[in-house]
Amino acid sequence: MKTTIHIWDLPLRLFHWLLAASVIAAYVTAKLGGELMDWHGRLGIFILGLLLFRIVWGFIGSTHARFSSFFPTFGRVRTYLRGQWQGVGHNPLGAFSVLALLSAVAVQIGTGLFANDDIAFEGPFYHFINKSLSDQLTGWHSLLFNVLLGLVVLHLLAIIFYRWVKKTNLVKPMLTGKKDIPTSLAFELAQQQHTHGVGAFRLIISLLLSSTIAWGVAGGVEKFFPAQAAAPQPSTSSNADF
Amino acid sequence: MNKKITLALLLTVSASAAFAGPIEEQIRWRQSAYSYLSWNTSKIKKQVVDSPETFNKDYVAAAANAIAAVANSGLGELYGEGTDKGIGWQESRLKPEFFQKKEEVKTIANSFNIAANELAKVAATGDAATIKTAFGKVTETCKSCHDLIRVKKE
Numbered sequence: 001m002k003t004t005i006h007i008w009d010l011p012l013r014l015f016h017w018l019l020a021a022s023v024i025a026a027y028v029t030a031k032l033g034g035e036l037m038d039w040h041g042r043l044g045i046f047i048l049g050l051l052l053f054r055i056v057w058g059f060i061g062s063t064h065a066r067f068s069s070f071f072p073t074f075g076r077v078r079t080y081l082r083g084q085w086q087g088v089g090h091n092p093l094g095a096f097s098v099l100a101l102l103s104a105v106a107v108q109i110g111t112g113l114f115a116n117d118d119i120a121f122e123g124p125f126y127h128f129i130n131k132s133l134s135d136q137l138t139g140w141h142s143l144l145f146n147v148l149l150g151l152v153v154l155h156l157l158a159i160i161f162y163r164w165v166k167k168t169n170l171v172k173p174m175l176t177g178k179k180d181i182p183t184s185l186a187f188e189l190a191q192q193q194h195t196h197g198v199g200a201f202r203l204i205i206s207l208l209l210s211s212t213i214a215w216g217v218a219g220g221v222e223k224f225f226p227a228q229a230a231a232p233q234p235s236t237s238s239n240a241d242f
Numbered sequence: 243m244n245k246k247i248t249l250a251l252l253l254t255v256s257a258s259a260a261f262a263g264p265i266e267e268q269i270r271w272r273q274s275a276y277s278y279l280s281w282n283t284s285k286i287k288k289q290v291v292d293s294p295e296t297f298n299k300d301y302v303a304a305a306a307n308a309i310a311a312v313a314n315s316g317l318g319e320l321y322g323e324g325t326d327k328g329i330g331w332q333e334s335r336l337k338p339e340f341f342q343k344k345e346e347v348k349t350i351a352n353s354f355n356i357a358a359n360e361l362a363k364v365a366a367t368g369d370a371a372t373i374k375t376a377f378g379k380v381t382e383t384c385k386s387c388h389d390l391i392r393v394k395k396e
Contacts (some may be wrong), residue, residue: 032382033381033382033384033385033386034378034379034381034382034385035374035375035377035378035379035381035382036378037381038291117385118280118384118388119280119283119381119384119385119388120283120284120286120287120291120377120381120384135395136395138395139394139395142394
């Protein structure tokens with residue numbers, strides 16, 4: 001007997017696909033350069049917003065979105081390695097994958113905010129540090145992208161492995177949010193776990209928090225701390241003497 | 243005409259090394275030229291892309307003319323044999339492969355010249371939208387060359 005349960009909530013699924021699409025777009029715009037670098041910067045801010053949303057949602061989202069429900073604790077990993085782990089959300093190995101992917105994206109955002117391309121791109125925090133440090137961070141930004149790429153490849157390989165070897169479709173639940181599991185397991189889980197739905201209030205809080213921070217970062221913070229962000233203002237012909 | 247001169251100079255790098263002086267001097271002039279370019283691209287970026295409300299036609303046109311002047315100055319002359327190693331204002335970041343990739347570089351240098359002259363032309367009209375597009379074309383050529391023959395900092 002199978003029972004269909006709601007596993008990935010809609011905000012989580014939107015987060016997932018928007019993240020995938022914007023990371024691809026960010027890669028393409030960086031490769032093409034020119035005018036598209038403006039879009040690379042905008043996508044970076046958007047991805048920052050997505051990432052912040054995911055972090056907040058990891059605390060106040062629905063059951064399987066919460067870090068507490070899947071964080072690979074020592075006990076969970078041990079159970080998993082013994083082949084005794086039972087659950088429907090991220091298994092401990094998947095949890096490592098999720099956390100590694102999110103961290104790799106965070107590294108890209110963190111370095112990108114301070115980056116410059118020696119042409120016409122400067123991250124919003126570029127002026128807070130000196131040029132050589134920015135160059136260093138820019139180097140890491142392009143080098144460490146390979147780590148993210150590697151993790152994405154592993155992620156895709158795992159999906160293929162589950163599809164063909166373990167006969168489990170992981171993509172469909174990420175599209176529909178629904179997953180078929182044995183009724184007995186569903187019953188057991190319902191007894192063990194306190195479940196959380198999406199909750200409009202918690203969703204609004206998450207969206208507001210993440211978009212406000214991303215908006216603040218996009219403004220280069222100088223709106224809030226004008227003295228610190230004293231970027232050299234190029235003089236215009238009107239006030240230049242020669 | 244100036245474009246042709248640039249190309250001719252690029253073609254005869256080894257010969258031109260004699261005109262352009264010792265290796266360190268070529269590297270130093272080269273780095274100065276690109277720093278000056280960078281100052282001028284940052285002016286356009288600021289007033290055309292980042293804060294369009296500050297757009298000042300004359301200021302942007304002056305920057306565009308400076309960019310075109312650098313592009314037309316015959317930078318190829320500063321890429322003599324041996325200039326992949328050495329210290330100008332800082333260590334040379336020219337990849338040694340440059341000397342095998344001159345044909346490709348020549349094509350990019352040519353696009354850069356065309357784009358820079360086009361930018362100067364449209365900057366004179368003062369139409370910010372057109373300038374923005376033309377400016378994007380210039381920065382694209384910067385990137386093509388950086389990707390091809392410039393050592394990345396890692």
